[in-house]
Amino acid sequence: MASMQHEGLLLLFRNRPTLAPELLRDALGLQLPAWSEARVESAELTEVVPTEYRADLVVLLLEGKPVFAIVVEVQLSRDEDKRKTWPLYLTSLRSRVGCPTALLVVAPDAAVARWCAQPIDLGHPGFVLQPLVAGPGAIPVITDEQRARRDPELAVLSAMAHGKEEVGSVIAKAVMAAVGGLDAERLNLYVDLTLSALSEAARRTWEALMQSGNYEYQTEFVRKHVAQLEQRRQEGRQEGRQEGRQEGRQEGRQEGELAALFEVLDARGIKVGAAARKQILACTDSSQLKLWLRRAVTVESVQELFEPGPTRKPAARKAGKHGRSVKVLKPRSKR
Structure with missing residues (x-):
């Protein structure tokens, strides 16, 4: 099920396409060809494979022509079907764009990242796919506000990977300093993603800091947004007490x-x-x-x-023993 965290992570790479090659180069040590442009490409992989196959995101690097393509997959939990489709994504994309390709899996959870990094042996001798995984160990801890301003998407990614660690509050402060100059849509998303990634203790620390009035946000807009977010949290807690049982039954x-x-x-x-x-x-x-x-x-x-x-x-029924109707199932054709 698509979640705010999954879609938010994808938007980080969509809003800043250079984030994918920078992670491959700087965090994972992959040698990339010279390129001057990075753009989001269609993730539909329909020319060689059935239309039901679609990657999360495709980033294409160009130097006048395509020189390298990156399949970006966000993985928040184990999914064995992905290990079947990841090789297909790469081969189909390579056929379409006519240049080398790589798979970048973004997995903020350490256990999921270890699972994603397992080699995928396709059976043909030497044909083994080794996913390139950006887990917590590869995603940098960004606490410097100037660096966060230069690369707010990477700062938010840092918060999502390390927000539950002791340094989470410091990362969140760097993100808040970085998002002041962004448009309203990106600002709202990045603040929400950052605060939702913090541990309960870090959130309490952050709420106490907001309530104390000792922290000055970089812009009035950020200040108002964080205040509104805190108000929604408080309202959510009250509504949760009243509606929690009903929602639990519905979810069940x-x-x-x-x-x-x-x-x-x-x-x-x-x-x-x-x-x-x-x-x-x-x-x-x-x-x-x-x-x-x-x-x-x-x-x-x-x-x-x-x-x-x-x-x-339904198929017609005929009478069985004791006069009860018995469903006659039409044999399903083999495909």
Whole structure:
């Protein structure tokens, strides 16, 4: 399920395309060819592979022509399907742009980063993909405000990787100093990402600092935004006490519907690709989940599950023992 953290991390690289090659070069020691331009390229990988495959982000380096391409994948948890699709992303992209490619996996969690870094052996002799992983050990700790101003995206990435460490509050202070001159949309996003990445102790320290009035933010806009954010947190706590039980019950029902949907598809031998799984997990509409669950009983492919239109009628039933109806299932054609 797409989360604020996942989408926020992608926006860091989208807002500053040079962040990807700089991480590969400076943090991971990869030799890159000379380039003068970095731009975000289409992440649709449809020319060689099915349309359901889509990378998180593609950054293309150019020196008059494409000289290097980077597949950027944000990984917040283990997902075995990714280890199947990452090699496909690289080979498809290389075929499309006609230049060397590399896989950069951004994993702020240390355990997830270690899992991502495991080699992927494709079976052909010597054909082993070694993902390049930017985990907490590779992402720098940025506490210097001047450096944060030069590269606010890297500063936010530092906060997301190290925010729960003792230095988290100092990193957050550097980020606050850096975002004052940014446009409102980036400022709001970067402040939210930074504060949400802090440990509970660091957040309490930061809240106490705000309430004391001893810290002066760089701009009035930042000051107002952080105050509004704190107000939303306080309101959220109050609403959480009143609505927590109701939300918990709703989430429990949705989790049950998701589990049932995947169980039915699996029992019927219908393959669920990475993109389809992501679409299903992102759904929070209980009525939609129920519709998919009903369709899962009769569809022939996972793509058919998402097609608009009425649910296919179940197969005819015939009488069984004791006069009970017995469903006659039409054999599913092999694909």
